[in-house]
Amino acid sequence: MTTATPSPISPLDPTAATPLYRQIYDRFRDAIANGVLKPGDRIPSARALTKELGLARGTIDSAYSLLAAEGYIQARGQAGTIVAPDLKPRVPIASPRRPSDSKAGSTSFRPDSILPFQMGLPALDAFPRKVWARLGARCARAMQPSDMVHPPVYGVPQLRSQIAAYLQVSRGISCSPAQIFVTSGYRHTIELIAHALLKGGDRVWLENPGYPPTRELLGHMQITAVPVPVDQDGMVVADGIKLALRAHAAVVTPAHQSPLCVSLSLPRRWALLDWAVRSKAWIIEDDYDGEYRYVSRPLPALTSLDREGRVLYAGTFSKVLFPGIRLAYLVVPEALVERFEQISQAFTGGSPALTQAIVTAFIAEGHFARHIQKMRKLYAERRDATAAGLESVLGEHMQIDSQPGGMHLILRLQGKLSDRRLVARMRESGLYAEALTAWTIGRDEGSALLLNFTNIDSRKTAEGLAKRILALT
The missing domain is CATH 3.40.640.10 (Type I PLP-dependent aspartate aminotransferase-like (Major domain))
Structure with missing residues (x-):
């Protein structure tokens, strides 16, 4: 089922040399070409757009007729008018992103993802x-x-x-x-x-x-x-x-x-x-x-x-x-x-x-x-399973701190491993971690990874993820 998409028409310029129907045509065509309107998206009916823009119905009909003639849109009777389903719009050229904006090197503490070891997330699979x-x-x-x-x-x-x-x-x-x-x-x-x-x-x-x-x-x-x-x-x-x-x-x-x-x-x-x-x-x-x-x-x-x-x-x-x-x-x-x-x-x-x-x-x-009591028991189990899985694979390279509580583990890196470099590689590979040195100001706390364990469901899962970390060291 198609859903109506808000009109992409920006205010028209009645003083411009370009006719109003052509301005409407240009805006729809650009919206489709840039991916704002996608194949199958429903667009406003001619009657609705006439009322929205306060123009003559003939002006809207002229723009829609031109868009239909060139294959941009299709009329579906009572189902409305949609962007042609088989249309292949141009892929818009993405503007360059600064390294700090990329997910791999992101320093955001509110990522909109669910990645293994992602900090700040409770056990989403166990929520009622x-x-x-x-x-x-x-x-x-x-x-x-x-x-x-x-x-x-x-x-x-x-x-x-x-x-x-x-x-x-x-x-x-x-x-x-x-x-x-x-x-x-x-x-x-x-x-x-x-x-x-x-x-x-x-x-x-x-x-x-x-x-x-x-x-x-x-x-x-x-x-x-x-x-x-x-x-x-x-x-x-x-x-x-x-x-x-x-x-x-x-x-x-x-x-x-x-x-x-x-x-x-x-x-x-x-x-x-x-x-x-x-x-x-x-x-x-x-x-x-x-x-x-x-x-x-x-x-x-x-x-x-x-x-x-x-x-x-x-x-x-x-x-x-x-x-x-x-x-x-x-x-x-x-x-x-x-x-x-x-x-x-x-x-x-x-x-x-x-x-x-x-x-x-x-x-x-x-x-x-009841949810807190259940999570307290579940997290104790998942913490032990995650720690055991990580230690079985990474024991020679990292040491896990003993902690009385919380929702994450601290993996102390051995040797000269840089926690920030390893975190960047993990993010590029679809894993999440925080670098302890990024949380520290002006003192040597040592390199360590902060890994959330609440969404790691078993020791086997932890071992598989640990092997991926090992490959990145």
Whole structure:
């Protein structure tokens, strides 16, 4: 079945020497030749185009007759007019792309692909799509005109309430729904915080190594990133104090440090909170995958230790559900609620209410908690299988770090192998990886690959992929 394609007609020029019918002909012909309109695509009827352009019907008929005579379009009666199915349009000449734009060398942290070892993706094959579809259909059927207006910029009240209840039980965070602001993702969360609490020229501690998009986003806002070393106990708070005692904020990943997966020790947590109180600074806790710990129960959130209102907690549904949902949330101290309401009114458009309604039902009916429990067990199994498969093939060339949790493995490269060069070769071969050195500023953390294991279904699969990596070394 063919579907109608929006009109490719740009505004016509009535003052031009070229007749209007010929301008219409030229635009359709160019759209077909350039691949904008493809063989079999339906084009607007002469009557519809007459009404859209406000021209005489004869002008449109003349253009369509010429296009049909030259074999560009075919009339199909009541089925409408389509681009000739057997037409072979010219392949448009692609404009040169910079190396940084190519998928092989891409540094994007939001790739629109599903590749082996791709970072940031949960187990998409294990997501309960049937349950999600049923809830989605029910929410869509229940929509009323009041649900179709602009969504609340702070988030749908029912979802905020469900998040508050979930955080209280699972992460030890006591908060009211009013303290929760629904965002469209981690970057939106950081942007919201920066607008509310920071200004150009401020300094912010960032973990080193750490998540590159954070420093990139802050850099665009003229906020200075201060790289603070990370060791086996997490961010070295004492080094942060030496580097920038009067920094205005610190961004940390206490549960599983991104990317080293170490946990911020209790003494370091208290030291960080003490620094924030003394310096009147803010702590931004990014708890991106705190649910996934395999050696013990998930650790309580840093926010649960905060008694002075200095910690802002950033959570996301991307890692526990799927990235395409584009939903995250921020929990702010009670004293900051009014400030964040003001900033949200100015900078936030609100996330789709229908999506929020589906997530609300997913949580309220217990599917969310069951899904996390299922994924925790599945990821433990897949992590062990992936590690075993990689070690059986790459054991002489790489060493896998021991990690208590998270969704990726760290493969330390032996010898003089460059992680960036190997990552580039892997991307060219249809495999995904991140280079640890690309996450590091001004220190020698060593070459290592960051490989997500959540979508690797067996040891056999991991061994096959490891052989492909070995061939690239």
